[in-house]
Amino acid sequence: MTEKSGTVGKALGLLTMLGEYPQGATAGQIAEAAGYPFSTAYRLLNTLVKTGFAAYDPQEKHYRLGLRIYQLGQKVAHHRGFEGAARPALQHLTESTGESSILAVLDDDQFLTVHKVDGPQFRITTDPGDRGPLHTSSLGKVLLAYAEPATREHLLASIDLVPRTEHSITDRDELRRQIDEVRQQGWAGQSEENDVGMAAVAVPVLSASHRLIAAVSLAAPLFRTDLEGLQHHLPELRRAAATLALELPIRT
Missing domain, CATH: 3.30.450.40 (GAF domain)
Structure with a gap:
């Protein structure tokens, strides 16, 4: 339960941080800003994309807030x-x-x-x-x-x-x-x-x-x-x- 709560908290933290980048940001930028390992940020960002809370532009390699938000x-x-x-x-x-x-x-x-x-x-x-x-x-x-x-x-x-x-x-x-x-x-x-x-x-x-x-x-x-x-x-x-x-x- 604690691990799940921690994961949810990190995901919500990344979601909040995406709001600071209206033009989008790379996974590396988000990881650095959040202080998370790249692998952790990348995994959470892609979970947010799958659920519609974030969007990913494959050409620019940028993540931004998704339509669900x-x-x-x-x-x-x-x-x-x-x-x-x-x-x-x-x-x-x-x-x-x-x-x-x-x-x-x-x-x-x-x-x-x-x-x-x-x-x-x-x-x-x-x-x-x-x-x-x-x-x-x-x-x-x-x-x-x-x-x-x-x-x-x-x-x-x-x-x-x-x-x-x-x-x-x-x-x-x-x-x-x-x-x-x-x-x-x-x-x-x-x-x-x-x-x-x-x-x-x-x-x-x-x-x-x-x-x-x-x-x-x-x-x-x-x-x-x-x-x-x-x-x-x-x-x-x-x-x-x-x-x-x-x-x-x-x-x-």
Whole structure:
């Protein structure tokens, strides 16, 4: 019983570790990271593949999380609801960074705040149910950048570029340039474009098929940190997005 429990624990440990490698990792990389002999890691990884909890790409020789994990995550997410599934990940993100975190989805030509967790020293002004412009916010830029191509083109051509501050984008060509940049670098930022004295960074929450689910951001007043300072939290933000991608239900 002890041996079986130990084996199960090791397998679960490898499964958790695979979540840290969204692009996949070799058996050697996983073994080294886990501190297991290669033979042990290889055997456990192949057991996870056989049960659907991991997937193996024979060309790249990479292991990654499997469809079974995604399916279970979707069942949990639907049971808990969109907001309930988001809360633990945002709370952890705020605790690890000390900054406010926000989850938003695309809602016609605006973003819709689904959930937020205020930082310990500052309350952000958006609340669940609030809607905001796409062109002035980091959340909106990410949602624009990762929307379906037809939706993205329609929005880029049609949204009203009303400025919220003197720093807001009002030129459509500049907005297109920034959205292309967001797609290339994988994140968006803004400094005083949406609210005076505030900066934010955001990343997409993407499904296993790279379909846009939501966007998650960190926001902070400039007296605490600036856009460059927030960029240092991009690794934590991306980990939160990866967690949310497994837990949030796909919107239809």
